Amino acid sequence: SSRIENYMGFPTGISGADLVWRGQVQAMKFGTRFAMPLRVEALEKLEDGSFCATFGSGQRVRARAVVIATGVQYRRLPIDRLAQFEGAGIYYAATENEARFCRKGEAIVIGGGNSAGQAAMFLSRVAARVRVLVRGDSLAASMSSYLSTRLEADPAITIEYRARVSAVHGTDKLAAVTILRDGTEQTVDACAMFVMVGAVPNTGWLTGLVRLDDKGFVLTGADVDAASPYATSCPGVFAVGDVRAGSTKRVASSVGEGSVVISHVWGHLHDG
Ligand SMILES: Cc1cc2nc3c(=O)[nH]c(=O)nc-3n(C[C@H](O)[C@H](O)[C@H](O)COP(=O)(O)OP(=O)(O)OC[C@H]3O[C@@H](n4cnc5c(N)ncnc54)[C@H](O)[C@@H]3O)c2cc1C
Secondary structure, eight states: OOBOOOOSOOOOBBOOOHHHHHHHHHHHHOOOOOOOOOEEEEEEOOOOEEEEEETTSOEEEESEEEEEOOOOOEEOOOTTTTTHHHHTESSSSSHHHHHHHTTSSSSEEOOOHHHHHHHHHHTTTTTEEEEESSSSOOOHHHHHHHHHHHHHHOHHHHHHTTTEEEEEEESSSSSEEEEEEEEEEEEEOEEEEESSSSSSEEEGGGSSSSBOTTTOOOOOOOGGGSSSSSSSSSSTTEEGGGGBBOOOOOHHHHHHHHHHHHHHHHHHHOOO
């Protein structure tokens, strides 16, 4: 992510790349070895119970335990200058942190699913107006009816069907968006735009080794009758962070899960 604003210890925010770089230097101090830039293409279980990961380079590495932390790919929109405003008016999550930029302004929420609906309800408490842009003709198939009913009843929220953003405007931060609806373009002021069109977990490389939910996120803990909350359906393979089904998709929680899982890995290696 281009800017993480609410991770403890970085009061002026930090980019995802910078945070990872600092973490890497720190981990090296403790003896962690990195193999990068490499993509894992496949993971298999060997006859002796260990695991073998195959990199895109063809190189193979073996381990007795694996922690999956490959995150998700947020669906982005094919709009010019989108990247320029990511973290500066364009967001992929609606929390207190992003909501403070919407106070008394107009917020745009893109998407017709439950995450878009929840974001709109949440933002309507602080924004003067929330405009929800939906690609289709109705919310019936994509959003829970209790949520769409609440959206329709909220005077601060308007839902625009068959609508999409065709352009974004601003200098150093987002100031306005152009909405294309039924062939007509309209440019409106916007303090923030929330892209809630889904995220795809990076789990294609797991090749059926662990159980996934219907969206491809890794199931762990009680969902697979495992004792450890981060254990997958395959003993010795753990999952943390965004890629894990049901996780809170934030930096602090992902880092926290990553630190907690290590004691479970340790337990697996030494007791199990
Ligand atoms: C624009 C944006 C802004 C955000 N802002 C905030 C914020 O302000 N505060 C906040 O708390 N959260 C924010 N988030 C969410 C936050 O970035 C995630 O919750 C967090 O990064 C999840 O950490 P993770 O380690 O699970 O996954 P990631 O950080 O996504 O890391 C996964 C890593 O695995 C790598 N990978 C994937 N597949 C493979 C493979 N096959 N082989 C090898 N490597 C692979 C990826 O390249 C990546 O480096 C934001 C997200 C976005 C997109």
